[in-house]
Amino acid sequence: MPKSVEELTKVSQIPARRTKTPNESIVQDGKEEFSAVINNDLFCPEPLSSFSTQLSPIVISTLTNQMGIERLTKIQTRALSPILGKSNVLMKSETGSGKTLAYLIPLIEMLYRQSLEKKISRDDGTFAIILAPTRELCVQVDKVLKKITSSLNFMVCGGIMGGEKRKSEKERLRKGVNILVATPGRLEDHLRSTQSFKCDKVKYLILDEADILLDFGFEERVKNIYQMLIQRKLQNPLISQNQTEKTLSESIQKVLVSATLHSKIQTLAQQIDVVNALYIGHGSDGEFIEKVFNLITDKLPSNIFTIPAHLTQYAIIVPPQFRLVMLAGFLRSKTMSESLEQEPGKIIVFLSCCDSVEFHYNFFKYFQSKFKFIKEVPLIHVPLFKLHGDIEQKERTNIFKQFSDAKEGVLFCTDVAARGLDLPCVKWIVQYDPPGNPKEYLHRIGRTARMGVKGHAVMFLHPHEELYKKLLEKYKLTIHEIKGETCLESIILSFRRKSMRDPIEAAAWLQNIFEQELVNSGKENTELYSLAVNAYFSYIKYYSTHGGDVKYIFHLNNLHLGHLAKSFALKDSPSKI
Template sequence: MAAVSGVLPQVPEPRAAVFRTFSKPRPAHARRQAAATKRKCQASSEAPPAKRRSKASFLPAKKTAAKETRRTLKGKAQRTFSPKKPSAGARDGDQERKPGAKTSSLFKNNPEIPELPRPVVKQVQEKVFTSDAFQALDLHPHLISTINTVLKMSSMTSVQKQSIPVLLEGRDALVRSQTGSGKTLAYCIPVVQSLQAMQSKIQRGDGPYALILVPTRELALQSFDTVQKLLKPFTWIVPGVLMGGEKRKSEKARLRKGINILISTPGRLVDHIKSTKNIHFRQIRWLILDEADRILDLGFEKDLTVILNAVNAECQERQNVLLSATLTEGVARLADISLHDPVSISVLDESHDVSSPESEAFLEASPPQATDELDGFAIPAGLQQHVVVVPSKLRLVCLAAFILQKCKFERDQKVIVFFSSCELVEFHYTLFLQTLLSGSGALAPEHLPSTSTPLKFLRLHSALEQEERTAVFQDFTHSKTGILFCTDIAARGLDLPQVTWIVQYNAPSSPAEYIHRIGRTARIGCHGSSLLVLAPSEAEYVNSLASHKINVSEVKMEDILSVLTKDECFKGRRGGGQKSRAAGPQEIRERATVLQTLFEDYVHSSEETVSGAKKALQSFIRAYATYPRELKHIFHIRLLHLGHMAKSFGLRDAPKNLCASAMKKKKANLKRPDLQRKKTQSKQRLAEILRSEYASGMETGGTKIT
């Protein structure tokens, strides 16, 4: 036993010794491979059962990560860290339309909507119609019959009752009345009455007896139409219109034949004064400046000076009339120059009446701003004014929802939407035309509710050719329904019948401009409504309006967006079979996201549409920078969130270097304060034209003349 035990320990030693002596050292890569094999064996010994492992292996990566997150953070705030389910709109847009695109949430990181101030305001209102009939005036029977049958008017408005007798007496007048109160007929009726009553019958070749100046082409066409109707019984009196966009050759031919009542825009008339030899003013009996405040705002002072000098050189004795909805310093100055011993007619409420000639001294002594603050602006009695505060990201969706609510689910609605520039009009017109009508199939006919009416979009701005402008103006005038996207070119004087809603998508630059915009509805005693869209940082603008006795009531954004629940084509996938379920805030948000995804998919469908959206955003920022100094604390470019604003143009990210050129120009101006002082006045005029986008009389380069 001892021998055996002595032999046994000696057996492994020589083998071990041989191994240590003759085996070569293993290389490094072999050691690493052995270590990896060892770790793999350890992992396999600790692996879960095959059934669990196979089930986990088929889970998507996101779900596996989500479960691990919940497992790790168990007991903590799972609501904060658990991954959110994508909204219906994002899911539809990402998976169906653009698999690689992502629509960020519309309802995250928005500024809080502040409580709007509610100042107590007593609005100044004007009683539009009176009980007096036109038969009470000393007018030609055929003229009265035409007013009753063709124009379908039997009783006079307040401004007509006060103005017509004064003008028939041959007095100069400064007429101030609310927009939509019948000022055009207030001067057209006396002009026609006086010309048809002249002892020596008017001949066409005599030239113009009456000259009517208006600021825009559309207002020129409208005034011409009114005069033409009044002249039906008096065929020997020939009216005519001169305006930009028409062929000068044909206008010169009409001037050679003869025009007795000449209606023109200032720039075009100056062009003919300088280039047309056969235009003369020897027979002028009437000189009328309609919408005089806007003519001056557009920088037509020099043109007016040329026209007044040309008329004064050939005819001294004439009757002059200035008409305006607002009384400004420029209008008062123009009245001093052109009117002689005028009667001031100011129709603001029932207590106002035709003032005596001494009122001219009142206009001279009192600053016009003070009278505006004292009297406020006259608001039509049938007009309801509203305001809605909308975060920048939701502006586009909110506008679309409002249009759908009014024009798709309600009958006989005509809506005008005001923008601050031509580019904005073009962008929104094209976007809504391609998405809400036919482009994306969002509102396919099979999904339209039986109660809905088809949408009709139109646009009007100064960059359009004159033929298209005239066609759009006539189309919207004679339509019972429709949505007109326009600049402030349509804010002055235009009588667009049966307009039910005015939407101011971009806030106006002054309370006077606000009044002129809303004056396109509730005209001549009718009813209408207006909606002003403001950002949370612009809520203070309500107080600015209240200081001019303009009262607005608030509408909640959620109430506007809730209309999307009526339209099944904006339903997300989760809403499949729950038609009877009451719409809650979450469903409204989902549907708003679906609509926003629709817009973004169209904008990002091509480089051209992306470029158009960027240009529109740039145009918005340029216009935003032109608000007057007294409103800069409300509308300042530094208060804009460019990322959120980009969302309202269907862009998923804010474009880079958007304001680089503007900043360079600003720095250059800071280095030259002397140059800045010299150009202040001209810059203010250019800024006003940029915001209002009227077709000016003499554009840069002289290519177009209004």
């Protein structure tokens, strides 16, 4: 019998079926080549006060006193002058580098200068529109926007997004919103149906997370939105006098913000009449550049994804029958106060689908509240949260706020939380179900190590998925391996006598408890058992949908379905479920 997790891993490994031979010499994502570099230089060395020639005293005061900002980041510094100079900008920078403030600071400065010439009121309608791909990102941008305008009471900010009541949004738009944050679908809807929406004075259009707008299929909606904005301008005789559609289009400054460069980003820019744009970001060689590109004829730099120097990445190779036990041990060890060096922190666990989020959240909630181990010790003592796309918008917003405000906790979520969101004090990212697309892996780990704070990321891999770790290492990522035994130490010491040192025995002991409790819950309350069964089948479906470029790693034939069932605490084989 194997005496360690490492030995068990070797025994349980199934030879991978290679459906496609990977290109060993070049790293690609579809047709897009990209690589990763370490960024050791996040902040500008000069203090915020040194920007007094570019920023008004009230803006500097708000940033310093209301937001606690002493220095700008590099991307904020580089973007300031071009945006203030009315250039169309394509901004690319890593997650956690301060991209939101990189466009908000000059935007607020420009509107403040405008107010000095002619007083701004909400009756003027909308001057700036910020498009964001998700409702959570809209909420986040709106929150930052309200902070930065807290000293400018005349400036009205607000958001409209799917899941909210259209009637109340219509009323806000009728009264006037100077800076509007919106999801594409809801903005398009109001442009078509809300005639009282005053948007003929729009001067600034910002596409936040432009690459995700493309990934989510919003290209056509963005085009429609832009055309309707131009039509609204044309319909106002005071604005359209002696103006053509082209000159009205040129009167709108556009900023596209992204962490990666999508192959269609140039097409998206052309949809909103951007031909020449100042690119601010890393060049193909990894150096930081500012260069004007013709988006019709020029080729943009290849994707360089920058990784914070203070982010440490790990991988755990886990046999499927012990995945749930390892996750429990890992979460317990990282939420114990001594493991966080007496400082509270948060963990985000990324899962493959909504069913899996529901199962894992409710499973650990059950072992937190209804089942007590030796000495009445709960398995995980910190608050637990869940977030996925099937949750109603109002509840999602509340959960997002609760987790953001919490000092510690564990969030189980799908990729709805992977892109653009700034969740403070996240110390660990756990990719329990790794994404097939390496770019999604990079976006996920971007939820930690933000703004110069240390962070860690770990992914759980089946034995046959170790090839994925090797694939990521081709992107110049350094991924350290964690031995499975370390995840079980807290279980051994907390719940069993100290003489018990065999990790396999500890894992089997805890797995048996998990399975027995799920059987008991199935007799008394079928909800948790049903969640496990649904999550199991959804995981199989998720696994079968991996793209062809990584199918040689994530192939359904590589899974032992009986062992996989145990990773959802199911004692019976799949045929008996």
